Amino acid sequence: MISTLPSSTEPLIFLRFRPAWAYIDGVREFCRFFCETTYRQQDLAERARVVLQETLENAVKYSTPGQLSELEVEVHADRDSFRISITSRPDPLHLQTLKNELSHLTMLDPEAAYLSAFVRAANEPDSPARLGLARMRYEARFELHLDERADGRVRITATGKP
Amino acid sequence: MSNLSQVDLPQLASLELVITPPNSIAMRGTIAIPDPGLLLGGCFRRMHEAAIADALRELSVDVRQLTFVNSSAIRLFVDWSSWVANAGGGGYLLRFRTDRRITWQRTSFAVLQSLGGKRIALDVE
Secondary structure, eight states: OOTTOOOTTSOSEEEEEOOOGGGHHHHHHHHHHHHHHHHOOHHHHHHHHHHHHHHHHHHHHHBOOSTTOOEEEEEEEOSSOEEEEEEEOBOHHHHHHHHHHHHHHTTSOHHHHHHHHHHHHHHOTTSOOOOHHHHHHHTSOEEEEEEEOTTSOEEEEEEEOO | OOSGGGOOOOOBTTEEEEEETTTEEEEEEEEOOSOHIIIIIHHHHHHHHHHHHTTOSEEEEEEEEEEEEOHHHHHHHHHHHHHHHTOGGGOOEEEEEEOTTSHHHHHHHHHHHHHHGGGEEEEEO
16 A cells, blocks of 8 residues: 555545536546555455446436536545545435435345345336445445435445455 | 347447357447446347347357446346346346456346346356
């Protein structure tokens, strides 16, 4: 690991941008590159890549349109944990769906939740896939936490082992 | 000429899809577009229907060089596995060739196999 990392209270990465699909590939690949270069762990870089893709997709798809709409990406790390946070201003209807989905997911272990999401997707071919959150827990091995803020913004934090 | 070889393939900058008759398909690149079902779902369905029309006993889908996908793209493989699992007596064995070093393949195809039962086979390299 590179030894000149900032203290754990400062993000290693902080990005703020408009919620546009066109930015997802670039942000995801930059973060993957950063993790691979800093930690020299391809596994962590790939896991971060999955988390970035899925969280950014959700944030872009469901952000409230308008001038106030923006996304913030933060990456924090210390010896014991690696955290990726995405802050956005989601559509209120989506927020409730997201809370329900997270609540359902945490009742199952990551593998069972991923299998359950596959079964649901197979049984509901005309509905959205809704595999992303379960994928982050099982494939990327990150746990998810949601914080609502008074100003209507929401932060999803994915926490995993470095 | 086989039905499979006549399936029209969509144009997507990040993805190369190659059909090699009589029963092989290879995918290379990435799928991380907003709604892959719109662009690729019909193609996947036509490949499935062509395999049945060609009375194939087995269809090989090589994804070893499909290095990254979003979860909406994983859904395409869920749908395909579901079609095969529910195809009845006229169905075929859907054999995915995967690379264990690629994270999404290692995790998702093992789960897919449990969903598709005996109609799904995995070759893991």
